[in-house]
Amino acid sequence: MSTREPNRHLERLYQQTGWTLRQFVQAVNRIGTERGTPLKYREPSAHQWCRGHLPKETARPLILEALARKLGRPVTHAEAGFPAPAGSSHATPSAVEGLLDLGRGDMDPSRRSVLGIGLFSVALTVPNWPDVVGRMEAVQGGGTPRIGMPEVDMVIAMTERISELDDQFGGRHARPMAAAFLVNTVAPYLRADAPESVRKAMMSAASDLCYLTGYMAVDECAHGLAQQYYLKALELAGAAEDYLTYCTTLRGMSVQAVDLGHGREAQRLADAAAAASPQAGPRMRAFLAGQQAHAYAQIGGSNTALMYLREAEVAMDRAESRGKAFGSYDPAALNYHISQVRYELGDLPGSIKAMQESDKVRYGVYRRARVRHRAALAERQLEIGHLEAACATWNLALDDYPLVQSGRADQRMQKMRRLIRPHLKNHAARELHERARLVIPS
Incomplete structure (x- = not known):
């Protein structure tokens, strides 16, 4: 009977992480859930990978990403002892x-x-x-x-x-x-x-x-x-x-990272966007500083976050004094950043107040943002125990939801159904639940 050769490459990477086998598979499972394909790997799977059993092709990128996130650097298929993906080429x-x-x-x-x-x-x-x-x-x-x-x-x-x-x-x-x-x-x-x-x-x-x-x-x-x-x-x-689109794209990448909970990456990208735009006008500066504030707040840099938030507010005041600019960074977006910073720093009531102000001044054409941000507002209202206020806000989000085709909006509405389920003895919660059952796909 032939014996399988241990995967020394993967074993070495695993040792560098300092993980237990349980932590290894949990990291891979989390990334699977993030991608929308939940996994249920357990410790024996990770042990088998290190002993030379080749993971499924669909699982290999998730394993590499889990290792990369832990080690803070790229990890290639070859470095992990995996064969190159089918159809791959060295030609760029x-x-x-x-x-x-x-x-x-x-x-x-x-x-x-x-x-x-x-x-x-x-x-x-x-x-x-x-x-x-x-x-x-x-x-x-x-x-x-x-x-x-x-x-x-x-x-x-x-x-x-x-x-x-x-x-x-x-x-x-x-x-x-x-x-x-x-x-x-x-x-x-x-x-x-x-x-x-x-x-x-x-x-x-x-x-x-x-x-x-x-x-x-x-x-x-x-x-x-x-x-x-x-x-x-x-x-x-x-x-x-075109440094403007370059900076805007870096900022967009930072927004993506911070929304997924990758604060360090979000901070790095937000700082890179700001550094690449040294002569930005006040509206662009507010646009960039607001994102820097959110990213630093997520990693616990409260003083730096508040500094960038003040910078965004001052820049927005200057920009607004020069006239409205529909379609660019506006007071609704700034108030959203204020809400996110306050929430990350533990100021839940302040976060709710800023989100309500954002909703009040948002242009009507931004329907998708209205659904998502009202749902987030309702979640925070529920978090401080304001059940009926949360139900009223969720009902406002449901008014627009059928007109929006958005994965992120779907996620928010599915979360609402989970959060409201323990409160069905309340009349407002029960009515919301019944309405949601008819509107939100199961």
Whole structure:
């Protein structure tokens, strides 16, 4: 009878973590739940992996991510003693080819790969501004018509329309539309002949669309996919020398990280966004400082968080005095950050007050945000024992919920059903539960 060789590579990584076998499998199971595919591995599984039994192909990226999060650095298949993924190659695709591969897999939901689509990676390598600025493969002419600023303006306008649909209805239906537009229209434009000024403007417009598509992937909890879109946005923004979209994308990556509870990564990305935008105007400065405040609050840096929050408030006052800017960082977004900072620092009543103020001043078109943030407000009202106030707020969220197609909104509503279940002796809670049962998918 042949004996299986122990996986010395995986065993060495496991020893470096300081984990018990139980902690190892718990970390892997948590990532599976985060991705939307709950796992139930127990200690014998981890023992078998180290003894040389090869984990399922779908589990290997989760094991690598668990190790990477614990060790604070990337962990490759080879380093863990796993075979390379099927179809992998050492060749790095060009920017446009990579964009085509990403978009084609996303524009048709039936073709999306399950493996890794929702897997957020803390070990992702994020390029710094000097590493991407002005860099992109030379345009390949031949067969593609020459483009000018009208094509750039069309891409910008389409991105704005898709963003409006996302704000009002959620990203579930809008993202495949954005992916198809990237593949069928924007990618060919990036390869077209054009004057240098037009070419840079098109790359900037494409970067903004990639950022939006990544944000919509976050909305559907496809976190690994979102990170890939964000990386493309950074690459294109650097090639276009568009520091504004570069900084906005880094901030978006920080928002994704902090919402998933990865405070250190969120802080690193928020600081990188601020550092890459030294000459930002007051509204952009408020936009960046508010996110820095939230990230530092999550990791317990209360003094730094409050410093950045004050900076965001001062910058917002300056920005508002210069006139309203619909569609950018506004008082509703600032109050949301104030609420998040106060909540992270343990000030629950202050968090509720700021969230109520955010709801009061939010523009009506932001329906998806209204559903999610009202649900969060209700959860905090319930947390301090205000059951009937929470039920009233959840009912407001339910008013808009049927019109929104959003994975994050779905999660909030499912959580509401769980939280309200122990309180069904209360009349308001019972009525809310009955209404939710008819509206929320089981």
